[in-house]
Amino acid sequence: MADLHSGDLTQQRKAIWNIAQQGDSRAVQPLVDLLINADSQQQGLILSALAEIGTRTLKPINRALAISMQNDNPQVRKNAIRDLLRIYDMIAQMSQILRYALEDPDPEVQATAQYALNQINRMRSFTG
DSSP: OGGGGOSOHHHHHHHHHHHHHHTOGGGHHHHHHHHTTOOHHHHHHHHHHHHHHHHHHHHHHHHHHHHHHTOSOHHHHHHHHHHHHHHHHHHHHHHHHHHHHTTOSSHHHHHHHHHHHHHHHHHHHHHO
16 A cells, blocks of 8 residues: 555556455545546546445445344344445435436536446336
């Protein structure tokens, strides 16, 4: 993670890529901090790394919630439901950001946002 603060852009990009491959959630805040002053190419790399970390983090959380929902103790099951709701709330907030992207001046951004919202709605229809 120390290489994230390197003045050498090539070294920074390599560090971001390595962090993404490791899926180390401790790197989330340093990556977000770096995002603020990054150029568009580096921002894309950072967002990709954050998505990879998120996916690697959510998989075991999903498994833990599924195991907890099968626990004999009702309090454990209630806590799992509460925690799942917290995660879903964050996803709902991201869906709102996608809705704003539907009004983006770039038609490709609009189309990508529409595609993403359609996919989210499709997933919701499977669970509802």
